[in-house]
Amino acid sequence: ELKVEQNPLFLSMQEGKNYTIYCNYSTTSDRLYWYRQDPGKSLESLFVLLSNGAVKQEGRLMASLDTKARLSTLHITAAVHDLSATYFCAVETWGNQFYFGTGTSLTVIP
């Protein structure tokens, strides 16, 4: 059974601080996706990581992928309140199926 686990599940942090969310998965895959979900909404695509060592950055968020360790990270730099949301990683398997992580609920406190 494929497992995709995120750590932490809940994160409360002050504005201006840095933190990293971790995504571990149990299958072989070269493709990993990060999404953001606001309450009551669907998914917003953040990053697509296509190979080992891939690093993508957008604003205060940076994502990386280590396929050998089966680990992806989402790093938050100098957090702001607008980043408060739930973040999901998703692993793509052969057959184009996505399996989502457990989610990390982020609250940024002023």
Added chain:
Amino acid sequence: GAVVSQHPSRVICKSGTSVKIECRSLDFQATTMFWYRQFPKQSLMLMATSNEGSKATYEQGVEKDKFLINHASLTLSTLTVTSAHPEDSSFYICSASGGQGFGQPQHFGDGTRLSIL
């Protein structure tokens, strides 16, 4: 960019009712569509994969007779929750892929919030 439209966005109905949710790809042909279910405060769980013109593939634990999926065209897939009960209340999200096999991006609909009374 690729747009996936899901309808309706919200449904409230009585127990025992069957509910149909539509997922349309508006500006591309979707060879494959996926249906997910998300309970409050939980992650998205893949329910089934449907390919145009063939039967859907259901994930383990998902009742195919309860969650009927039809992918009759390259732009439309429907999920019908038959004889819905309160435990079926959830947020249902579809996604569509423009191709088959590894590496095709998925585009997500806005979701349907289903509440069974």
